[in-house]
Amino acid sequence: MNVENAKAQMRKGVLEYCILLILSNNDAYTSDIIKQLKEAKMIVVEGTLYPLLTRLKNAKLLSYRWEESTQGPPRKYYALTEEGRTFLGEMDASWNALVGAVELIHKTNLTPEQ
């Protein structure tokens, strides 16, 4: 089991959650989503995102519309659907629970030794 692989597995689990989070405030163009995820070092290659967006859209968590752009062809703008919002709410709760759980385990196991 190598470290890179383990890290990738971790990122993979929360990538969808992150996409929904990015879209929770305002709608975004694919490149904006990519930019944010790259800045946060959540994805390594851009290609990862496209199958994921399409899958989320097929699951009706996301919707998109075409918007004219000042430069180049129309762009795809993604937005959260109502279903997506509910889904995000559940993910939020479970993420907080997860963070809490990891923190707790951290504390009980690491502090006595230090």
Added chain:
Amino acid sequence: MKKTVTINISGQMFFIDEDAYKCLQSYLTKIEATFRNQESGDEIITDIESRIAEIFNERIKRETGVVSINLVHDVIATMGEPEQFEEGEGHEQTEYTKPDAIIYPKSRKRFFRDIDKRVLGGVCAGIANYFNIDVLLVRIIALLLVPFTSGAIILIYAVLWIALPPARTTAQKLEMRGENITINNIEKTIRDEYDEVKRNFDKFKDSSTYKKGENFFQKFGRRDKTTLIIIAVIIGAALFLQMPHFNGLIQAPGAMFASLSYHVVPTFNHIFFPGALTFVLILLVIGLIFKTVFKIILYIIAFLLLGSLALKVVFWLFGGFLLMC
């Protein structure tokens, strides 16, 4: 100096260097092969293409306006190879088959006619591919067999030409060579072919055969080709029936063995029933009338011819001339 081609990615036109074009094309082929069979695969491919167009627009060289090979490399590095996408392939691991393992987990060699390397029908090239030997060797042996078998090999060749399927698709070509059908292999083959075709075409374009050839091929469709072969076979067979013993090359070494000279290689008409050729002709006609059994009949014909050939060899080795005399 570099040649430039024009491409259209998601509705936008770009000038792109030829080497960069090849690189981009093979990348997009790989992407397509990965996503084509997935749900909403077309959409994913379109999205990726429009993103590539967008990056091109952002980063294209202002002065020249041409997409260079470096830019394509950068784009591929940013987008990532299809194998790297997997990282984000989240929850439903089961529905995603790794592209390397598509359909044929084991590669099996199959007999195909190699129409890329053909002289006549590509049968020899196909045999060479199957046994992994040099095609020149097979052709020489085949030519030598013509006098040795009194021409029976020509009939066998024709039968094989009709019965063996040609290797048309890339998958078939890989199967013919016994290579695994993976995306990498397909990509490699396509690239090789592209180079080869381009080279050949450049050479061929200038020659005078180009225009003649164009007319020639337009005249004959695929169906006509089959008909022509059958006619050729029948005419050939008729000629053989008229022909006296054809000893050809055998006569020379045969003469060295003194009395062995004449009846060394009897034509199979004499030793196989009233004549194998008659049977073959009758069977061919039956096969052409009842198309459904055509393949079976071809096998029977091949068997007949091989049988008579084998008999002839036996006779030749064990003093067939005694029986003939």
